[in-house]
Amino acid sequence: MNIPLVAPIKCSQCPIRHRAVCARCDDDELLLLESMKTYRSFAAGDVILWRGEPLEFVASVVSGVATLSKTMEDGRTQMVGLLLPSDFIGRPGREQIDFDVTATVDVTLCCFDRARFEKLVNETPHIAQRLMELALDELDAARDWMLLLGRKTAREKIATFIEMLARRSSHGLDGSSDVIDLHMTRDQIANYLGLTLETVSRQFSALKKDGVIGFTDRKHFTVEDMAALQEETGDDADGGVVY
Amino acid sequence: MNIPLVAPIKCSQCPIRHRAVCARCDDDELLLLESMKTYRSFAAGDVILWRGEPLEFVASVVSGVATLSKTMEDGRTQMVGLLLPSDFIGRPGREQIDFDVTATVDVTLCCFDRARFEKLVNETPHIAQRLMELALDELDAARDWMLLLGRKTAREKIATFIEMLARRSSHGLDGSSDVIDLHMTRDQIANYLGLTLETVSRQFSALKKDGVIGFTDRKHFTVEDMAALQEETGDDADGGVVY
DNA sequence: CGGAATGTTGATGGTCCTCAATTCAAGTGG
DNA sequence: CCACTTGAATTGAGGACCATCAACATTCCG
Structure with missing residues (x-):
């Protein structure tokens, strides 16, 4: 289900290098990230993270598609986000997330230990800035979706x-x-x-x-x-x- | 309609000091913000920003409540956000917004020139970090609302x-x-x-x-x-x- | 081939929208 | 102070849209 992948891709050659959370990082920062990262793969249908589960890592989607969804007691389900390559999973400063993350097709993630990553965010403006941009982009998408859900x-x-x-x-x-x-x-x-x-x-x-x-x-x-x-x-x- | 307010509140005594975009700023940074900020007031019902209008300033809500809403050609309208004191309006790196911002009750904003503020975001990690947190909080709220709109x-x-x-x-x-x-x-x-x-x-x-x-x-x-x-x-x- | 998962199509009913009439609250001006 | 106006809220009747339930078709995979 959760197959740690060993393929050690160099950050400089990473397909999401220029769009992911590391986009603004310089070579030194990239080297640091490189030493922290691990890859994980998930098969289509696998749940990557359960709602409420302690969040031990944060990650960037390298390849594949994952969905964020919320489910009510009686089973009604609503997707609240779609994660494509370069999108970010998890949020610094919170120990759990309030939705399930599921792989819809095979997914590869570039993972970082949450605690260490949080420290990094506080020390590395380039990462905080990029994370802010990613969050604001997702917010725009979420708002478009709210119009769709509420009125279309x-x-x-x-x-x-x-x-x-x-x-x-x-x-x-x-x-x-x-x-x-x-x-x-x-x-x-x-x-x-x-x-x-x-x-x-x-x-x-x-x-x-x-x-x-x-x-x-x-x-x-x-x-x-x-x-x-x-x-x-x-x-x-x-x-x-x-x- | 757009009444520039003169009341020069000191940042250190500002009611949203510890929650707004300036929350993490130290005294020096606060001093800089203080020199840049201007207050503006809007009466209940006033439109603060129109969709697509060039965005000349970004702002924090000091008091009052504002709403973000999207309207379709035929008039169907959906609110996509609610701004309470300490919430942030506008996003660095974009010259316009894709929704209308309206004051539902009398609103006072703490405004910054957009171009200057963007520069500040890039130079002041404390601001980028806080902006990231605010964006992620709004994202959480937006996702809860998506479940409501889609399934309840x-x-x-x-x-x-x-x-x-x-x-x-x-x-x-x-x-x-x-x-x-x-x-x-x-x-x-x-x-x-x-x-x-x-x-x-x-x-x-x-x-x-x-x-x-x-x-x-x-x-x-x-x-x-x-x-x-x-x-x-x-x-x-x-x-x-x-x- | 057989069984399960997925997708299509039909019949029916409930929820919520639309249209419309009425009531209520708050001003405004004589 | 009271008619008059105006905007907001309530309530009712009817119908559209979409969910539900159900039967059947198709695809996938062991």
Whole structure:
């Protein structure tokens, strides 16, 4: 379940070097981090951290995708965050977290002992600054999601979700009809969007029937009409961009 | 609308001194902040910042309550944050914000020129560290709210809201039947909870009929049965506390 | 091949939104 | 002080949207 990986990647060659919590670090600081870090891998479906469990390490996601989720007594579940490579898990100054962290696909983490890392945060402005930026970015994302959860219709939620995936997978270029991997199950998508899995399935079918998207198989789709998709999200054409 | 206030409060005597972004600053740093700061006041209902507007200053809330909200093209509105004294407005490294900031009651801000403040953040670890903590606290709050918006019923939302107010107004002691001020209109509460104002009104009436709360007038209520209220929130009895 | 997990589709009902009428509270001006 | 106005809150009726329950199809994997 929790397989410590030995592959000793050099920080300087790390794929998340320029975006993770270490992004602003200079060579000396990087050397220090290098001496502290350990890698851990988790298989798809594994729980990385349980809510309330004492937090012994903090970590950066090196590869894979993990989700943060909260569950109520009666089983209702809501995802409250999505962690992609370079995102940070855990928070200095707190001994536990208030949600579960789960690997949705195979995940590799770059881990640091929490106590030692906290000390480092206090002594290394570059890390505190970057951690602040990461937290503020996540806060922006969380706020967008609050609008979705509180006010959008099922169809708008699904369209927003698809548009997000499309934006993320098309790497800069607007190549429209690439095949996009859904990664998650209908149930996970439902928990992400505050819906039931049946509603998710129905809305996918509806968007397909309306020619907005097309499915190659159940986990892969293409965007057939990007303009229509944008329209369905309910968002402004411009996301608050200055002219 | 935007009344620059002249009252020159000394930082050392500031009511939010130990909790705001300046909390960790030493005397020298405080002196520097003191030379940069200006106060501004806003009346209840005033918009402090518009979405997309160039952000010329960042600020700490000294007194009052402000809300962050997002509005869709067709008018649907969702509050995405609540700012209380010591909370921070604006983010270094970004020239605009993606939501409106509105004063719900009279608000006084301690403002800093954005460009100068950003420079300060980079040079003053104590500020970056505190800003990081504030951002992480807000992130925790945002995630709790995402569970509410995505999964809770109208009744649970209202109960959670009331419980939050009760917890906040009873200052530490569990004095049960204090009169609690609602501050907001039904419409604002609805936008906070992802409901309509009619549903808010109906749920208030229902909780009153069931003897959980009692209204002294439309803006003031008392908690008659705290245990029942807790039960209605849908939250665990323990908020993930370690034993 | 068989069983489990996942996904689709249909029928039905409940929750909450929408629309509308009425009540209530707080001013305002004669 | 009392009509009049105005905005906020309450209450009711009806319906839309989405959840629930259920049956069935599909895919995955031993």
